[in-house]
Amino acid sequence: MSVEALPSHYWNISWYNSSTQGDGGAGLMLNGIQHGNSTWPRTISDSLVLPKLSAVQIPGSNNSTNRELLVGKRYHLDVKALEAMLVCEIVSDDDITITTWSDESDYKMAAMTAIAKLPANCWHGGVNGTNAFYNFTLPWERDRRQNEMLSLFADLHLGPWESWQRTPRVPLEREWGEFDPLDQIADNPAGCPSIGVLYGPRGNDSYIPGPEELTVFVCSQKVAQIAVRAAFFENLTIDSTVPLIRRAVPIQYLNNGTEGIESFPYRPEAYLAGTLDQNFAWYQVQNLTAFPVTGNEVGSVFFNHLIYGPNGTQSPEKLAGKSNRSELMQRVQRLYSKYMALVIDTKFRAPLTYEESLKTPIYGTMALESSRLRMNSTSKTTLQIFLACMLALGFAAYLKTDLRTTLPRKPTSIASVMSLLSGSDLCGNGRSYLPEGAENMTSEELNEHLDGLIVRLGWWSQSTDGPSSSSDGGRQDENKDGDLVVKSEEIRRRRFGIDIGKPEQLGFRPESTFRQKLQALRRRKAPSAQYSTPSAQDSTPSS
Structure with a gap:
């Protein structure tokens, strides 16, 4: 937001007969600063002497609006600072x-x-x-x-x-x-x-x-006279914590009262x-x-x-x-x-009346501060490292884990058990291994009946007869009368569950290429006797 400030003084740089007129204590102040006994005034920054202000206002607003908007604010104003130089x-x-x-x-x-x-x-x-x-x-x-x-x-x-x-x-x-x-x-x-x-x-x-x-x-x-941008507090004192910004404009030298000198x-x-x-x-x-x-x-x-x-x-x-x-x-x-900056600060300021200051306003902006979240760089880096480690370890776990032993759902509920058995030869689909009234058989009778059968979990292929459309790859012929006839073909379906025999694929997911290569490498390194041991998945269950 634009603001307008009024200077409290003008610069009177005619220091005539200066050897007898005093320097306003500038020499003593410099001596104290050099010896570390005092500090620089806020109105001086790196040999630049900044003007003092008497009031600040928002152009086009009344006094009550000014008071409300200017409370607790900081101003950034374009001012003309003075710097003494030796050429x-x-x-x-x-x-x-x-x-x-x-x-x-x-x-x-x-x-x-x-x-x-x-x-x-x-x-x-x-x-x-x-x-x-x-x-x-x-x-x-x-x-x-x-x-x-x-x-x-x-x-x-x-x-x-x-x-x-x-x-x-x-x-x-x-x-x-x-x-x-x-x-x-x-x-x-x-x-x-x-x-x-x-x-x-x-x-x-x-x-x-x-x-x-x-x-x-x-x-x-x-x-x-050097154009700079400076920060001021609400009470119009200079904020020395904010560095001055020198404007990219030519330096203007003041004349000593004689034009061109x-x-x-x-x-x-x-x-x-x-x-x-x-x-x-x-x-x-x-x-x-x-x-x-x-x-x-x-x-x-x-x-x-x-x-x-x-x-x-x-x-x-x-x-x-x-x-x-x-x-x-x-x-x-x-x-x-350094010395002349103190002289300018103490000797060269001449007071202005309010009416005179209105003729030389100073323009700038007001910083409207608002809160925002700011991420700490250290915590951000730490979080990034943790996330990278999680990604790397997760990928390594994926490569080393046998995912085919996982199931798509929790198998402990009745519905899940029935979904795994549905459509299998254990449940009467025309080739059932269970006799009529198997539900009334005891556990010993079932064990005796199923003895010698291998039960596995995996993907099974089922074949049914039915018409197939052309979009499914079916075959269409014409009869003698020219009518279109769709021939019946075998329709193959796959199901995941428990059945007797050898499934098309063991487990819910196929074994990863990485694990296949890893298992092959282990088999090459292991003694040949190891391969005579039957697989745990080929063992005959008791039920």
Whole structure:
């Protein structure tokens, strides 16, 4: 049955100046979920954020009918779910350079510089905001933390720079990172990449990693609207036990308020990695807490969750190097999507009035549940096995049983006894072996009279004289006057019963071919003396 639901909110995805506006506790919620201390909200399924509903009704029915029909029902509705995505491009090895030097304190230093090309509408890189590329640079000390991996998940910033950015306190310019206070840097222009990722070995005073050992990629943040079919309970909460069904329709990316621009300048670094002071000297982690490390340190708490969190690789080396770049990118995208799903669920819902919700109804169906019998597969299989055994054993019993010793009726009643004797030579049919007045003879007299006769049970042939029709195979002739004359022929009938002599067939049924062959095989194997013993069926009865 078709139903119509009303949304309780619309999506407000303009998270401007996000580094200072809070994430609605999404980072803390993600940390709890990662550590197993909390669970996902019902409104989120596999990074898809589902809308909340305020009412459901049956189109064309009144309120009383709605209440009667909707009690205890479950709804399946076609809704538009949101999913945040990172669309990333890897910086080629040719655009990565490694430089080394010693600072004033004689510390051995190294720096990686990656030149990431910008789209044509985003040529705002550099100090003056005119470059067609990002200058993604990271310095580090080579003789300290030798077992630590280089790892960075950072917001990227386009120019023109603020005055304090023009005089950095390190030898190299920075176009990434969040600094305290966070509101010193504005959001990126619409449609430009806004996330940078770096991962690879740090090296030491005698070893410098090459460009092929480092992975650098820049990403644009997008929000996709995906058509799914979801199940809802009567109280309009989502039934998380029923998997979502993604509709086979193209994914639609939302624009950020500017027509044709689908990427957003969100700044999640402060909530997932931390912030730097203006001396670039320390990280302040706000939400995520690190997992215990079983291998090399990875520096960034974001990568700590990526490697040592749920379904992590548990080894930093498994994500390093050129051969693992695709795996690294997918894991970064998944963790980002998990976090942004919580942000969307807590920050992006804006309430709708009832009149406004009437303009955007959601359609679906209502499941009318009915009882039905369902056979248990185990009991069904067991029953089938029993039936197969019964069939096989019954067939085997049929082959091995001598059915000619069976009777068509119970022979203990008077009627059955008379039916077996009727028509026999024992009952006066012209060749009777019994004399007149045999009914008055004693048992001894009958035994003496029938002594030497063999009485058998089987099929007997009887012959009578009478006319036979042409349909019965009779013969027709004409007399001298041309009249048709039917000649008398002998009519043969068969009866089953008791008589004296040798019947045409012993027993009610003929002996099966299988038993005939079995008896023949036994006779061949048995000694010849066995055949001199008279058959039990040929024995002379006493009466």
